[in-house]
Amino acid sequence: MSLYEKPAHILHDMLTRKEISARELTEDVLSRIDAVENEVGAYLLEMRETAIAEANRVDAKIAAGKEIHFLAGIPGAIKDNICTKGVRTTAGSKILESFVPPYDATVMTKLHDADAVILGKANLDEFAMGGSTENSAYHPTHNPWDTERVPGGSSGGSAAAVASGTAIWALGSDTGGSIRQPASFCGIVGLKPTYGRVSRYGLMAYASSLDQIGPLTRDVTDAAHLMNVIAGHDVMDSTASRADVPDYTKALQNDVKGLKIGLPKEYFISGMDSDVEASVRMAIADVEAMGAEVREISLPHTDYAVSTYYLIAPAEAATNLERYDGVSYGVRVDGEDLVDMMTRTRTEKFGAEVKRRILIGNYALSAGYYDAYYLKALKVRTLIQQDFTRAFEEVDVIMTPTAPTPAYKIGEMTSPLQMYLQDISTVPLNLAGLPGISVPCGFTAAGLPIGLQIIGRPLAEETILRAAYAYEQAHDFHTKMAPIGGKA
Ligand code: GLN
Numbered sequence: 001m002s003l004y005e006k007p008a009h010i011l012h013d014m015l016t017r018k019e020i021s022a023r024e025l026t027e028d029v030l031s032r033i034d035a036v037e038n039e040v041g042a043y044l045l046e047m048r049e050t051a052i053a054e055a056n057r058v059d060a061k062i063a064a065g066k067e068i069h070f071l072a073g074i075p076g077a078i079k080d081n082i083c084t085k086g087v088r089t090t091a092g093s094k095i096l097e098s099f100v101p102p103y104d105a106t107v108m109t110k111l112h113d114a115d116a117v118i119l120g121k122a123n124l125d126e127f128a129m130g131g132s133t134e135n136s137a138y139h140p141t142h143n144p145w146d147t148e149r150v151p152g153g154s155s156g157g158s159a160a161a162v163a164s165g166t167a168i169w170a171l172g173s174d175t176g177g178s179i180r181q182p183a184s185f186c187g188i189v190g191l192k193p194t195y196g197r198v199s200r201y202g203l204m205a206y207a208s209s210l211d212q213i214g215p216l217t218r219d220v221t222d223a224a225h226l227m228n229v230i231a232g233h234d235v236m237d238s239t240a241s242r243a244d245v246p247d248y249t250k251a252l253q254n255d256v257k258g259l260k261i262g263l264p265k266e267y268f269i270s271g272m273d274s275d276v277e278a279s280v281r282m283a284i285a286d287v288e289a290m291g292a293e294v295r296e297i298s299l300p301h302t303d304y305a306v307s308t309y310y311l312i313a314p315a316e317a318a319t320n321l322e323r324y325d326g327v328s329y330g331v332r333v334d335g336e337d338l339v340d341m342m343t344r345t346r347t348e349k350f351g352a353e354v355k356r357r358i359l360i361g362n363y364a365l366s367a368g369y370y371d372a373y374y375l376k377a378l379k380v381r382t383l384i385q386q387d388f389t390r391a392f393e394e395v396d397v398i399m400t401p402t403a404p405t406p407a408y409k410i411g412e413m414t415s416p417l418q419m420y421l422q423d424i425s426t427v428p429l430n431l432a433g434l435p436g437i438s439v440p441c442g443f444t445a446a447g448l449p450i451g452l453q454i455i456g457r458p459l460a461e462e463t464i465l466r467a468a469y470a471y472e473q474a475h476d477f478h479t480k481m482a483p484i485g486g487k488a
Contacts, residue, residue, distance in 0.1 A: 003028040004165035005481050007218040008074045009225060011168060015062065015073050022055035022062070022073025026117050029075045033119070033166045036485040041141045042151075042161035044080050045088055046120040051075060054117045061115070070225045072115035077167035079158050080121035081128055082213065083202040084108055091204045092124040092136040092154075095330040095349035105202020106234045107171060107213055114229050119167055123157030126351045127321065128178055128206045130154050131419055132410075135353045140410055143185060144482030145448055149407040152182030158216045159186040163482045169226060170216045175206045176309050177403075177426025179214045180438035184402035184451020187440045187480065189468070190216045191223045194459050195433035196241040199234035207316035208239075210309075210430040219478045220439060220469040224248035227461060243459055251462035256470040257291035259463075262395035266302035267425055273405040279442035279450045280401045287399075287471055297395060299387040302428060304380050309427040310420055311364050311377035318361025321354070356416065385432040392457045397467050400425045402438040402451035425453055435461045439468040440477035449477075 003011065003025050014020045030048060037043060058073035078084060081091040083101035085108070090096045104112070111118065125135035133141040133156025141156045143149040144164035151160040155172025159182035162170050172179040174192035183190025191214045198213045205211060215226035227248040234240040263284060268277065288294045326332035326345035333348050335341035350358070364373035391398060403422060413419045429436045434455055441452035452471070456464040472478050 004032040004168070008071065008168050008222045011074055012070055016068065018062065022058040022117065023052065025073060026051050026055040026075050029119065029166065029168065036144070036164050037166055039142060039147050039484060040144055040160050040164045040166065041139050042077065042122055042157040042164065042166055043120045044090060044092070044123050044138055044157065047087065047118055051117050051119050054115065058115050058117070069114040071111065071229055073117055074168050075117040075119045076169040076171070077119055077122040077158055077161040078108070078170070079124050079155050079172045081124060081173060081204040082107060082171060083204070084118070084121065087121065089121065089204070091128070092126040092138065093350065093354070094137045095324045095345070098331055099329070101202070103202065106199035106236060107230045108202065110230055122155070122161055122170060125154035125156070126354050127204065127317070128154040128173055128175055129317065129353050129357055131177065131181055131422055132413065133157060134410060135351060137351050142410070143407045144484045145187060146407065147484070149409055149448070150185065152185030152407060154178040155182050155216060159183055159188060159190065162186070162188050162216050162218060164484055165481060168218070169222055171213055171230070172216050173203055173211055173213050174430065175210045176313060176430050177423050179216060180426050180436055180451065180453060181403050183216055183438040185407040185449065187449030187477070187482065188216055188218060189220055189223050189437065189439050189478065190214065191227065191437045191461070192429065192435060193227065193231065193461060194241070194435045196239050197435070197459065197461065198230050199232070199237040199240045201234055201236035205320040207313040208320065209316060210313060220465060220472045221249070221252055223437065224252055224465050241459065246462055248462060248465055251465040252469045253466055254470050254473050256287055256467055259292040259397065259467060260395040261287060261292050261294045262297035262391055262398045263294060264297050264299040264302065264391070264398060264400060266299055267400040269404065269424065271404065272401065273444070275444035276401050276403070276405060276450050280399070280452055283441040283452045283471060284399050286474060287467065290470060290474065295395065297391045297398070299391060299428070301380065301383045301387050302424070305384055305428040305431060306420055306424055308377045308380045308384065309423065309431060310360070311373050312381060312431070314357040314361035315364045315374050316361070318358045318365065321358055353416070381431045384428055388432045388434060396463055398455040400453045400455070402426065402453040406444050406448035406450060429455055433458060435459070435464055437464045437468050439472055441471070442477060
């Protein structure tokens with residue numbers, strides 16, 4: 001097994017035992033990039049030189065007998081809507097094609113403090129708006145399991161990098177499913193933390209009441225370790241939780257006895273892919289056989305989640321994206337006067353989906369429609385939150401499919417509405433602020449990965465990690481690499 005195929009926790013042990021050097025590991029992943037990146041297109045920017053320099057620094061620490069952090073010397077990818085000081089950050093948009101942030105996002109500072117090796121910036125749907133990475137203004141990313149298919153999105157570059165071995169781990173962001181859904185499409189683990197668990201400082205805002213940064217990894221163990229690195233309070237983000245950060249690896253106990261699992265009947269919808277439904281039901285039966293108690297529950301307002309999300313997210317996006325006017329932020333397209341300059345800048349540099357959402361958002365917020373759309377959506381959001389609060393009086397976790405289908409073909413989703421409806425199982429968690437993890441739970445007959453979503457109470461990342469870990473340890477789905485570049 002090549003180094004690039006191993007999870008971070010194995011590589012960390014090999015580094016501390018001096019069986020490999022960080023430089024050797026980084027070079028191995030860089031040559032994997034040389035081998036498959038032209039087929040996958042996970043990156044918008046590679047940072048080869050600084051990656052080697054970071055690896056050398058870690059090797060010097062190891063040689064000097066110093067103890068190293070978990071992520072020290074382990075190469076990863078960063079979604080390109082997370083600000084990296086001195087390194088171009090585009091959010092997948094032409095409007096930021098030359099933006100070089102003068103500061104690091106808080107998660108970047110934490111990664112640097114942990115001596116992580118940063119390989120590059122990963123592709124995404126423009127401003128994280130989308131579910132397939134086809135909305136990137138630069139290029140689409142291909143699913144390593146079948147390069148004619150999408151990797152999911154919006155963190156499609158992050159997921160495809162981890163799945164193809166061109167990164168060992170990655171960070172993504174999740175506003176309505178953008179960590180969990182690409183993780184499920186690419187056969188890896190993706191965790192969306194509780195709203196506020198990870199600082200959003202330096203994450204380019206899409207919908208500020210929903211956005212959250214989280215890890216995409218090969219397995220649940222790595223997800224727990226990454227959470228140890230990135231979680232915590234931050235004075236730079238007033239919504240960051242002050243709750244103590246536990247050691248998430250303590251949750252990896254391989255025991256689900258007595259855990260109460262709820263199956264919301266509204267999530268097993270008609271129109272769901274039959275292989276997806278079969279794998280998820282089988283996964284739940286397996287967890288039950290390990291000693292968990294499974295019961296059916298109801299989340300009655302689920303039907304309204306997609307429409308609620310697609311009013312609140314665009315409303316917040318329309319406001320957040322006002323700053324890209326060619327003056328405060330964004331490249332400028334000259335015009336005859338100020339209004340003409342701003343109009344040209346936004347018309348030429350924003351893509352179609354971003355413009356669509358700005359229009360929907362401003363419509364929902366406009367004086368005559370505010371009460372009928374935005375305000376009503378906020379009320380339904382509360383009802384959705386209450387559904388979960390009630391359900392969690394009865395159960396410890398809730399299990400659902402992460403997405404109703406496996407990865408679809410590039411270009412297959414022709415209407416935006418069709419794509420929005422795909423978000424049915426992921427957006428309710430963002431509306432309610434809850435943590436969720438997607439863990440691989442099988443393959444379709446055609447060999448495409450399927451994800452199981454496990455939802456927890458606010459700040460109960462440990463409980464979902466515990467359930468995900470026990471399930472994972474009884475299976476070998478997470479050990480399979482995508483069949484690309486001669487690897488089957
Ligand atoms: N697919 C959803 C959207 O388009 C979620 C995106 C996300 O989580 N960033 O808004």
